Amino acid sequence: MKFLQLFRLFAVPKLLQQAASLKLNVTAIGARDGLSTLECWQMDQPFDTSTTPGTSGSAQTQLGNVSTLSYSILPSAFDGGLHNAPKNQWVVFLSGLAYITVPGDDDTSSVFVTGGQFGLIFAADTSDVSKEGHRTQYPGITETVALQMPTSDGKVPKHDLVHNGPCSISEIAGLRTLTLPA
Numbered sequence: 001m002k003f004l005q006l007f008r009l010f011a012v013p014k015l016l017q018q019a020a021s022l023k024l025n026v027t028a029i030g031a032r033d034g035l036s037t038l039e040c041w042q043m044d045q046p047f048d049t050s051t052t053p054g055t056s057g058s059a060q061t062q063l064g065n066v067s068t069l070s071y072s073i074l075p076s077a078f079d080g081g082l083h084n085a086p087k088n089q090w091v092v093f094l095s096g097l098a099y100i101t102v103p104g105d106d107d108t109s110s111v112f113v114t115g116g117q118f119g120l121i122f123a124a125d126t127s128d129v130s131k132e133g134h135r136t137q138y139p140g141i142t143e144t145v146a147l148q149m150p151t152s153d154g155k156v157p158k159h160d161l162v163h164n165g166p167c168s169i170s171e172i173a174g175l176r177t178l179t180l181p182a
Helices: 002-019
Strands: 023-032 035-046 070-074 078-083 089-095 097-101 110-114 120-123 134-138 144-150 159-164
Touching: 097 144
Parallel strands: 023 120
Antiparallel strands: 023 035, 035 159, 070 144, 078 134, 089 120, 089 144, 097 110, 097 134
């Protein structure tokens, strides 16, 4: 019990101080020259210390306002086909597995997204910026559960392009990288 008290006293404030300089990285489905792309984005809004009851003292970042919230259950082996994002939207895969591809033949044209803590992506390849869109398949042995949340203003949130291609797991691990061995 003493160890836990000491950890909270010394380690947690240090982690939260370091969190203030961190920003969230997400894999995004973007578009360039009329074609969908996979990109690694760093969101503009840094992590901060929450003051909200129930999460007060923890690290958080704001993703912006959303207009609606859809909860989808996609069966195992479901193929969403080639499609555009209906709106600029956040997608959170809560469970299961999604395999996203964009037309192309290089290492930056596909990504597996596992449901859970690393299941957040942003889809911005709407029909006004991408001719063909992307394909989403669900190859897992169980269903995939996803939340879809279009931005309330229809805009893409402010971000910097980290690189073309999906983010690596080390780029989206977030605060966990502060506690991982070097």
